[in-house]
Amino acid sequence: MADYINKQVIELNEVTEENRNKATRSMKTETHLSDGRLRLYRLAAVCLGVLCVLQVTLNISLRLAFYNRGNETEERDQLQTSCNTLTEERDQLQKERDDLMTKFSNLKQTCPEGWQQFNSSWYFLSTVKKPWKESRQDCLERGADLVIVNSEMEQEFLYGLNKRAWIGLTDSVTEETWKWVDGTPLTTPSYWHTQQPDNGGDNPANRNEDCVELNTVTWRPVKAWNDLSCLLNRYWICEKVETTP
Template sequence: MAVFFHSSETDFNAEVGEYEEFPQPEPENAATEKTTKPKCRHLSVVLLSFGLLCVLQAILNISLRLALSEPTSKVETEVRSCPRGWLMFASSCYYFSSQRRSWDDSLEDCVQRDANLVIIDNRQEQDFLTGFTEAAWVGMTDREEEGTWIWVDGTVVEKDRLRWALGQPDDAYGGEDCGDIHTMIDFIGLNDYNCSTRNQWICEMPLQ
């Protein structure tokens, strides 16, 4: 809007108007600050996340080390073995004598060793025992009833499951009531023999 004043001597013009305020120009680095602040915020979030991951990793490492340091089982595994001079097969220990005694004396020797004359359960065990001596007493007898062979633990000998020497048992001379195991060129397997004969013997005990 314009207003005019008139005086007598001279004309005086005064113009009054409305003025619009113009925004001041921003500093040159203002745009840079606007773009930098979001980047800084983003970087801070990344750093914070990385720090949390490091802390979690440290906790996991400590937990893993503690878990590995604890015993896996409270029950210790027992290592079983045979006495010195005994041989191991499956779950048993075997002693092969170097002396010769009767069947009864051989049985007594095994008992004194906390063992028994060997009881042969299967062909695999018999194959293992074959070859150590030409003849050795084993823990079977048919003293109580001729032809019915009994192991020293009271169980019946299953003759068909074991290998007998050719033509045995034959109860030769009417007095072969004790069993031994033979390993000879033409005579391999179980055999009945006179109990008073002096033979080597085989003791057996469970793994200790």
């Protein structure tokens, strides 16, 4: 009986030890599983953090890319605008150049060599001397007439030609009634030298001074007209008024 009891006690102890070992192994297993889950949680958290960082980096990169693309587009548009403006200015300059060349060509055809312009008229100064009537005839053949002086500025311009030359003023039709070659009477302005016109003065040989010269030798610009015999030889000045087409 005692042996049987001891045997039962031993078996009970063995069962208890085995249960204790199972419990210990179960606890270790659960602990191991808990540690594994924790590591997985931590790994998942790390991965999530990395993904967040990557997402932020990607967002920033995309924003910068779009921003730079926007700046590049704006700069491209500005360059295109500048290019268009320069093209328009170039075309305008070319047009102005062509217009000037056309005007210059027309002027050369209208007024050949030897003529010069002042305000709205063209002037021709002869290189030879002739009497007044022959001088006027030369102007008419050139499509002009002897010059008519209309202003002090024009008088000073003619004086600057520095020639004793016939102008288009005469009293050959009616003595002491001075008229221009276009038939208009002399009123103002007038630029007679002192004591002129004198129709030859006291010397009867110099009578009939019916034509007017511009004397640039010693007289001032606004006091440079002198009546003279139309038969004397002088240079002459033709005038052609520029007409608007």
